[in-house]
Amino acid sequence: EAQVTQNPRYLITVTGKKLTVTCSQNMNHEYMSWYRQDPGLGLRQIYYSMNVEVTDKGDVPEGYKVSRKEKRNFPLILESPSPNQTSLYFCASTDVNTGELFFGEGSRLTVL
């Protein structure tokens, strides 16, 4: 079954404590991305990756890092989380032939 898997699904942390949200896909897609969802704003792209070792900023990259060392994995790193990063995060994998995004189930992050 085609899947995008994120972990953790829920996390409460404190300001400044580094955290990583993992993302893995089993569809052999080259293109992956991270979005955050906030009420009234829809989904906004944080970072994307076109292939292994190729990453670039999306629309709201401040405070985030990513890496792409393997095709299937695309972790999102918050080096020093702040309360304004409290949000619902989605990892997505794109079928470039159709443009369709496949989303993970989301990771709800609260930064106190």
Place this chain on the structure above:
Amino acid sequence: AQSVTQPDIHITVSEGASLELRCNYSYGATPYLFWYVQSPGQGLQLLLKYFSGDTLVQGIKGFEAEFKRSQSSFNLRKPSVHWSDAAEYFCAVGAETAAGNKLTFGGGTRVLVKP
């Protein structure tokens, strides 16, 4: 740059009634258009998409959408709503960029279904 507007933040509809969700986009070329649904506590599921061809697109769960280039719209419709259709719906426009496919989402419309 592309943009998407969903004018209705909330819509309440009675079970069995028809539903129409509005979506307006801004994009310089022929867009790729999508509707996604997000049920409470879930990820996003693709309902339907338009790339080219017939402007009336059929999707899953009995939904359809019509692409109207002259109005820059891609409204989603369902003739008879079921309680399970209560969810948040997102319209998105896709563009081929030098960085690959990029989707831009609207702010979403939350649908409440009354019994």
